[in-house]
Amino acid sequence: MSCGSGAFATSPANLPARHESETARHRYFGRLSSEDLKVAADTAWTLLTGFLVFFMNAGFGLVEAGLCRRKNATMILSKNFVVFAIATLGYYAIGFGLMFSDGGVAGTSGGWLLSGADASPATGAAYRGVFGALGWAGVPLLAKFFFQAVFCGTSATIVSGSVNERMKYSSFLVFSVILTAIIYPIAGHWVWGGGFLARAGMKDFSGSTVVHSVGGWAALAGIVMLGPRLGRYPPGGRPVSIPGHNMGYVFAGGMILWLGWFGFNPGSTMAVEPAAISRIAVTTALSSAASTLVATLYAWRRYGKPDFSLTVNGCLAGLVSITAPCAFVTPGASIVIGAVAGVTVTEAVALFDRLRLDDPVGATSVHLVHGILGTIWIGLFGVKGYAGLENDGLFRGGGFAQLGVQLEAVVTVGGFSFLTSLAAWFAIKRTMGLRVSAEHERAGLDLSEMGMEAYPADALADAADEAAGPPPVGTIEPTA
Numbered sequence: 001m002s003c004g005s006g007a008f009a010t011s012p013a014n015l016p017a018r019h020e021s022e023t024a025r026h027r028y029f030g031r032l033s034s035e036d037l038k039v040a041a042d043t044a045w046t047l048l049t050g051f052l053v054f055f056m057n058a059g060f061g062l063v064e065a066g067l068c069r070r071k072n073a074t075m076i077l078s079k080n081f082v083v084f085a086i087a088t089l090g091y092y093a094i095g096f097g098l099m100f101s102d103g104g105v106a107g108t109s110g111g112w113l114l115s116g117a118d119a120s121p122a123t124g125a126a127y128r129g130v131f132g133a134l135g136w137a138g139v140p141l142l143a144k145f146f147f148q149a150v151f152c153g154t155s156a157t158i159v160s161g162s163v164n165e166r167m168k169y170s171s172f173l174v175f176s177v178i179l180t181a182i183i184y185p186i187a188g189h190w191v192w193g194g195g196f197l198a199r200a201g202m203k204d205f206s207g208s209t210v211v212h213s214v215g216g217w218a219a220l221a222g223i224v225m226l227g228p229r230l231g232r233y234p235p236g237g238r239p240v241s242i243p244g245h246n247m248g249y250v251f252a253g254g255m256i257l258w259l260g261w262f263g264f265n266p267g268s269t270m271a272v273e274p275a276a277i278s279r280i281a282v283t284t285a286l287s288s289a290a291s292t293l294v295a296t297l298y299a300w301r302r303y304g305k306p307d308f309s310l311t312v313n314g315c316l317a318g319l320v321s322i323t324a325p326c327a328f329v330t331p332g333a334s335i336v337i338g339a340v341a342g343v344t345v346t347e348a349v350a351l352f353d354r355l356r357l358d359d360p361v362g363a364t365s366v367h368l369v370h371g372i373l374g375t376i377w378i379g380l381f382g383v384k385g386y387a388g389l390e391n392d393g394l395f396r397g398g399g400f401a402q403l404g405v406q407l408e409a410v411v412t413v414g415g416f417s418f419l420t421s422l423a424a425w426f427a428i429k430r431t432m433g434l435r436v437s438a439e440h441e442r443a444g445l446d447l448s449e450m451g452m453e454a455y456p457a458d459a460l461a462d463a464a465d466e467a468a469g470p471p472p473v474g475t476i477e478p479t480a
Contacts, residue, residue, distance in 0.1 A: 039121045042271045043139045046147050049267025053150040056260035057084050060157040062253025064164060065454075067244035067309060067361045071444025072165045073454035079160045079169070083176050087153035090181030095152060096145055099185035100193045101130045106186045107193055114145060133194035137270040147270060151211055154264075155184050158215030161361035163222045166229050166441050169449045171434050178424045179218055187214050187413050201390055201402070202409045203382070205280075206268040208324030208374030209413050216368025217417035220357070225425040226434050228358030230441055239353045242360070247308055254312040258288060261319045265326045276387065280326045284319065287326075287338035291318020294342025302346060310346055313362045317345035320370040325377045327387035337377050341370055372410050379403025 032040075061080035065073045097111025109130040110116030118129035120141040127135035134144050156176045163172060188210045190197045204210055233239055244250065266280045295314020300306040318338035322329075325337065348365035359365065379402045382393035392398025428434060435441075440448030447453060 038272070039138055039140075042137075043121075043143050045272045046137075046139050046143045046267060046270045049263035050143075050147040050150050052260045052263025053147075053154065053267065054084070056154060056257055056264070057081070057157060059253040059256030059260060060154075060161070062249040062256065063312065064161045064253075064361050066246040066249030066251075066253060067161075068164050069242065069444070070245040070455055071446055071453070073245070073446060074450045074452055075169060075445040076160070076164055077454070078450060079172055080157055082173065083156045083160060084150075084153040086173060086176045087156055087180040088149050090177050091149045091152045091185070092145070093181065095181045095185040096148060097185075098182070099148070099188040100133050100144075102132050102194065103189070105195070106189050114141065120144065133189075133192065133198070139270055144270070147267065151207060151264075152180050152184055154207075155211050155215035155218070156180050158212065158363050158367045159219045159222060161363035162219035162359045163226055164360045165445065166435055167222075167226060168433060168436055169445070171428050171432060174428055174432070175218075175222070175421075175424055179215075179421070183218065183417060183420050183424070184210075184214050187417055190413065191409065197405070197409050197412070200405045200408065202405045203328060203378050203387075203389060203402075204324045204375060204409070205327040205387060206265045206323045208320060208371045209409055212320045212323060212367040212371030213375065213410070213413060214371075214417045216364050216371050217414055218421040219359070220364050220368060221418050221421035222425055223357050223359060223364070225422065225429055228356060229360070230438060232358045233356045239356070244309065250309060250312055254315060258315060258319070261288070261323075265323060268327075276327060279331075279386075282331050283326045283329060283334035284322055286331055287322035287334040287341070288315050288318040290335045290338030291315055291321070291341040291345070292338075294339045295345060296342075298343050298346050309362070310349070313349070313366050314342045314345050316366045317341040317370045320367055321374040321377065323371075324374040325381060328378050328382040328389050329386070330381070330383060333377075333381040337374075337381070341373070344369060344373065372414070375406050375410055376403070379406040 061077045065076045098106045101107030101111035102109040116130035118141045119127050121138045123138045189195045191204050191210050265284045266277045269276050292315040296306050296311045299310040318341040321337050321341040348369045349362050380393045380395045382389050384392040391402040394403050
């Protein structure tokens with residue numbers, strides 16, 4: 001017989017202790033009520049899906065690094081690593097309170113450092129505390145905070161991709177503090193925290209508006225203030241394509257994000273509700289599948305080749321589009337939503353290029369454009385009674401009642417997010433600067449901002465290139 005741990009655990013000398021331990025467990029669980037068991041199951045579900053959303057940071061980092069040049073890879077990966085730390089601490093200090101404590105324009109009843117009265121996991125009329133907007137979720141307050149914190153971090157990663165390859169590391173970190181601690185929570189309060197949009201009946205199940213549009217508008221403001229990369233838009237000429245350096249990163253990151261969305265959307269139930277979770281998982285899967293296929297075929301027809309970057313961004317556009325309506329629409333409608341996203345993401349990339357708004361990874365095309373569309377789809381395809389939706393969508397005979405309030409949210413949240421972000425970027429630009437020097441941009445931000453390269457074997461060749469002098473503006477360095 002083996003003398004390993006398994007044999008030791010079942011040896012005769014240990015049987016009484018093991019029996020006593022099992023008896024104690026049976027006594028404990030035997031005393032748990034059905035309500036206690038539900039709280040335990042709901043908490044486990046909320047935390048596990050939150051872990052999936054947290055891991056999406058790896059997906060964003062890989063997609064961004066892969067779609068940009070290798071000389072900026074370390075900088076990009078570092079931003080996506082550090083931004084979650086910033087978001088978590090800022091959101092814990094003041095953001096969660098601004099977003100979910102009771103109040104008017106923002107939460108004003110406390111909640112700083114998670115302080116204040118709270119009777120979680122009590123729900124409904126039994127809940128007593130300052131976080132009334134989360135009184136529907138039957139999990140402990142700390143579980144509510146963790147799940148919402150990983151959503152907050154996602155909004156900042158959206159901004160990261162849009163300002164890659166020319167922004168100072170320090171400037172991005174400072175803006176991330178402002179976004180995650182102030183801008184995101186205030187906008188989120190209006191929709192999820194019991195604010196005026198929530199009271200008007202606006203719905204956004206998992207965050208097409210709250211997460212993706214807010215992040216997208218902040219990214220657009222950053223692009224406007226920052227300007228394009230060197231050589232991207234030659235005067236009087238056509239946009240110059242700057243290809244990414246590693247499509248393997250893009251593949252891996254895209255798959256991680258696709259998986260993470262099955263935590264993002266179904267996890268927003270914050271409860272083990274089999275029917276709701278199943279419907280949300282299926283609408284999420286169908287929308288992303290349709291958008292992936294349509295984006296591939298549409299880009300193939302438009303450009304003559306099936307551009308893989310548009311395949312991945314097509315998938316992400318379908319996921320963003322279904323994020324708000326995932327609980328409110330039928331599986332058939334989700335296919336339509338995804339198919340439209342496959343076309344609109346391709347056209348959005350081209351539109352931003354025509355407007356000379358340089359977004360290296362297409363984050364605004366994915367998150368801003370489809371955060372808006374995802375919000376609107378509820379007003380078109382929503383099914384009355386699904387997840388508490390009060391009105392059918394326009395295409396289901398419900399008229400403009402739901403569509404009107406969804407459009408109101410697009411305008412008000414968009415205007416607030418863009419203008420406050422623009423003000424924040426402007427203040428940072430005036431005080432510490434936004435953009436690296438042209439010399440540093442040409443050399444790459446890995447060396448100039450981080451002091452290291454993602455690919456050290458290239459360092460000698462890069463140094464030789466720099467010694468030979470910078471390339472003329474408008475030319476693009478060869479990439480691996």
